[in-house]
Amino acid sequence: MKTLFRTLVITVSIASFTACNANTKQEKQNFAVAETKLETTLKTEKPEIKVALLLDTSNSMDGLIDQAKAQLWQIVNELSYAKCKEESPDLKIALYEYGNDNLNADEGYLRQVIAFSDDLDEISKSLFSLTTNGGNEYCGKVIQTALNQLDWGNNDNDLKFIFIAGNEPYTQGNVSYKDASKLAHKNDVTVNTIYCGDYNQGISSYWKDGADLTHGDYMAINHNQSTVHIASPYDDKILELNKKLNKTYVAYGKAGRSKMELQAEQDSNAMDYDKANAVSRTVSKSSKFYKNSSWDLVDAEAEKSFSYDDLKEEQLPEELKGKSKTEIKSYINKKRKEREALQKSINDLNQKRRDYIAKQSKSPENGLENAMLRAIKSQANKKNYIWD
Template identity: 30%
Template sequence: MQFIKKVYLLSVLTGSVILSGPAHSEPANNSAQVNGVEVVFVLDTTGSMNGLIEGAKRKIWSIANTIVDQNPDAKIKMGLVAYRDIGDDYVTKSFNLTTDIQGIYANLLTFEADGGGDAPESVNEALDVAVTKQDWTSESSQQNVKRIIFLVGDEPPHMDYKHDRKYPVVLKDATQKGIIVNAIQVDGTTETTRYWKEIAKLGNGKYIAIPQDGGKVVDIETPYDDEIIQVQAALNNTVLAYGTKTRKVAVENKKDAYRAATKSSAAEMSKYVNKSSKGAAVVTGKGDLVADMNKGLKLETIPEQELPEVMQKMDVEKRAIFIQEQNAKRIELAKTLKEKVEKRDAYVLEQKAKMQKAGKTKDSFDTVVEKMLSEQIKGK
């Protein structure tokens, strides 16, 4: 053990440390392997969409896990575009595609249904922002990346606005970029149906209608949720937030998100982070010293004032040992979490089968999105 610590300390001092973590499984030898999945939700946030937005907040982690379950080696990015109309608090509010899914979740939590009251809405501008302003990976830089948009709303687009590009032109851009555009209609009028069906057709996607409340999205609580949340709390204690004050606060906020979420959402969040990082991370995005050193960060490059407060008064040797200890705890806890998540998955699968048989999830927002993702990522 002392030998390991000395070797570890030497590597820290020479700037070459890579903390040992859970073994990463080798990607399957499959020529059709998906290397990346990029999903942008374009959501109408006017007053009539309150039920859908609240459902999306609860089920975004279930949707994220659908992707990671089927594509464990793919780089997953999500983005958001909220839209209303001219005269409301905003026309569009965009959050760029990112691998920091907890950051996207935090932004989604800020969405509130308000405004509107008159049809149509700024659908054209929202689609334009999603297709042309989001940071999509170019086909030339990475092969076999699936790019998918979900337009979700209940009112047709303004076709009388002279300042914006109309959806037929925008969807040509989407096709050239290899972006599939799906249209999910939340109740609405027959006029909305006509436009939504055409948008899906031009976007090489699918059209589907769901109820105004998002299809009565149901949280499935399990006997394993409390255990998962307890393990997650212990894992959160291994996080060492570093960097600027703003970034440290952001990392702490992500830890707090677990406590604020419903039991099922917190468990789904734990599963996503554990599985997508193969147990090496506790929060998504940068700012956790343990995770970032696993990726090759050199400890000596961090100014002392940007280190975690608990480490600032330590000498170099104690800092190295402290990080090693946190990482060792994380490895063991991540294994425990993985086992509990697997048991939870089996329970949820059984409950979903019962609900589907009873027709309780047929038209829910999350079920519709998960089915579309499964089919379109596979290329069907």
């Protein structure tokens, strides 16, 4: 009986490894992997899309940073339509800056701005914190650092990407880009390179070779090109719904108030670029990627680990202090229903907005956004990911 149970467990484990992988390994290899990782494979992991964005923040890269700020939400929205089999993957984004004289020389003029996170407001805040200052751009060093510092995991169904953007030779620094590429390949991480300038100059500067070594994509963009946002007849209504959506958040705990202020700040940052960019952020806030269980009671209640019995009076917002558990539950349930209805309305309007934009004679050709999405979709197809 024990032998039969062990066989069944290993069989289930093998299935979990190959659920979204089009390139199934040989049976003996699967058996060996499953047997050595028996404990970890007993638990089915939800697939994740992990994107580490490595941005050159030297003097000449102001345009690149502006593109990243202006195009973040559209990139997030496109990734939200991905499916692995019938399952929607989670999204985690990390951000590094490099090539900036303000950074520590001993550490290679680079900095981890934020580790892998699914907190979209914190990711936006991190992007908006970036400033430029001339420096030394060490591509091999920043890639190696991101590979070593970040938790890439070992789920075969995950999509793991590094996107590195810059405009100096890829060979600079005392860490060979070839060694960094070998480390990436070992960790099943695809390195995609984005040269900010002439396509052929990027090739001669070894940016294409850096991508080829991990079967990634090499791209060249005009980093000084302004982001193009297409306005639609649905934008004003979506932004109106965003104001109502914000009122469904019930901040609690020590971080509650500051997190709600951060939410409003990132709404403002998006609007400062363009109304259509603010619309894209609103759509992101209505997607499965926008998670705030650490400070919002509506999201927190949906977590399996949540219990009303664990809530303390001092953690509650003013409107819920002194209320019974039944009253709090009723209030949260009301807010949840309001949010779900608003999110549905936003997503319905966004579908009409997408259709409208698709019919325009000239689609926006946004450098960083288009480069990243083309690479992600192409490489995701190899693991049987599809887009709705």
